[in-house]
Amino acid sequence: MxxxxxxxxxxxxxxxxxxxxxxxxxxxxxxxxxxxxxxxxxxxxxxxxxxxxxxxxxxxxxxxxxxxxxxxxxxxxxxxxxxxxxxxxxxRSAQASADREEKVSRMSGEVAYDQVSEVVATRLEGERVRRCLGGLTDLQRQAVTLAYYGGYSYPEVAGLLRVPLGTIKTRMRDGLVRLRDCMGVER
Amino acid sequence: MNEDLHALSGAYALHALPEPEVTLFEDHMARCEACAVEVRGLSETAARLAMGAAETPPASLRARVMTQIAEVRQEPPLLSDRTEPPPGEAVRLEPRSAWRRRVAAGLAVAVSAAAVVLGVVAVDARRESDELRQVVAVIAAPDARTVSHPVSSGGTGTMVMSPSEGRMVFTARGLPPLPASRVYELWLMGPDGVRPAGLLERTADGDTVPVVATPLRGDDRLGLTVEPAGGSDRPTTTPIMVADLPSA
CATH class of the missing domain: 1.10.1740.10 (RNA polymerase sigma factor, region 2, helix turn helix motif)
Structure with missing residues (x-):
């Protein structure tokens, strides 16, 4: 692969x-x-x-x-x-949203990050993906992976990490930009 | 404004934007080539992340997929002139389909009584689009509740209330015409008193233009009176309708 x-x-x-x-x-x-x-x-x-x-x-x-x-x-x-x-x-369907909101409010940022870091550390097979994710700041990596692998919206991610909405939007963008440059994705 | 919207490109590429902002951002992107180009690169980047998540599916999945495709007709190609597509198109992933579905679902729920509202919206194309958007947002909200109530002088009032939007829409059908010196006025009523909630504008066929009102905490009823032209600060006549607001 x-x-x-x-x-x-x-x-x-x-x-x-x-x-x-x-x-x-x-x-x-x-x-x-x-x-x-x-x-x-x-x-x-x-x-x-x-x-x-x-x-x-x-x-x-x-x-x-x-x-x-x-x-x-x-x-x-x-x-x-x-x-x-x-x-x-x-x-995010209506059926699931109530459960997820409850889950989001229950989960601490630490728990969420542990789940995701497990994904990142042991499940990622793409050498370049792993290396490039490793080159992000913690907040960039958490923002990108919670949104992408977790399927969370950016307000949910902001809630999980207890970070202002504007910061999360910015970290998603500059995190992806750094990944893009690291992976050599054509523009 | 543009800087704010532009900052959404990452969240958009990660499918992390809530629906209203998807629409905002796609509108922006249609006019911002640099944004469209950036989103395309970021979407390609996000797709690479999936390679790291690869997991072997059960063998039965292949069998099911192969069985199903044998029965699915393929779409014909789109016949285009092969000119360069606008950059925004590259990243319009099923544009706004979720929004449309939500509107459709909301309408299905509200349709029986709110058909009145929609009928009026449809015939009244002159309305400011902001106001129309508010009306549609309330009617289409997943939690929209609709209640109809008879008006004692004739006709029926219809309320659509959405707690999540924090607003309600009122319209009426079949109200008797009033002399030019009089107007129908709407009131929000709660323990703290009665507040004006808008004047009704009657269309030629007897419907009224939908009025958007914002109930405050505690407001529990909606009233309708006939007032001198221009409206009153306080009701001056006996209400011809007092209806409980639809509860959440």
Missing amino acids: PATGEEPGLEDLLAQVALGHEQAFNRVYDLLAGPVFGLARRVVRDRAQAEEVAQEVLVEVWRTASRYDRTRGSALSWVITMAHRRSVDRV
Whole structure:
């Protein structure tokens, strides 16, 4: 599994999928089912729900492959964005919000950080991702990982870390900018 | 203002913006090419974070996906002229769909009685958009509660109250026309007394333009009276409607 997702061919594979090639889709599945499922697991936590999200996203990739436009971004980003958006939508649905608010108010920043640092320290496989996250300040890293892996909105993150809203917005932005530069993402 | 909005790019790329701010930021991004370019780079960066979270899915997932795609028709390509897309488009992820869903869900809840309100909103396109936005925000709020109440002189009043918005919308249908020297006036009533809550503007077909009111803590009833043109500070006639506010 490439750490950067810049493996040549994912864009070309999607073009074949758009033409209905199931073999190409199988290969896309090989490359992306792990990150899609893992991300959904991280955000929604519940295994059965994460499987549902992953299934929805992968079928959506098949259904809408013709709509992917490589001039607008990488294929990895296209698929992962879909997976993250769906995972976040699911945990923020009206049903879940009450539980989450209660959870947010119960959790101390320390507890939340411990959960996430466990993720960062032991679960991250991408060497470059880990190294680059390590290059952030603590607050930048917490802000980015709680939002991305935790699926928390920035006001929730501010509540968890007991930091003003404006500070959290800024740390999310400058944290991502630093990650972008560290990972060498094309602009 | 722009600096404030611009600072949201990171939270937007992380899908960490609450819905109202998503709309604000997307509106801003549509006019700010630098923001759109930045968001695109930050979204690509965020996607890399997923590679670190990869986890092997159960084998049954592949079987389910492959079975399902055999039954799903693929979308045809969008026929475009292949010109360079506006940068903002690159990052418009299902733009505002969640907002639309919320509006739709809110409307479904409120629709039976609030159809009155919407009908009036629809015919009254002249209204200031800020006020219209407030009306829609109340009606579409997930916690919107709707109550209708008869008016003794004829017609029906409809209230939509949203505790989360802290506001309510009132409109009426079928009120008898008044002479030019008189006006319908709305009142918020609580233990501390009675406060004016707006004058009703009657449209040609007998509906009234929705009025947005902000009840204070303790306000528990809404009243309607006929007052001299221009309105009064205190009710001067017997109320033709006194209705309990919808409770949260």
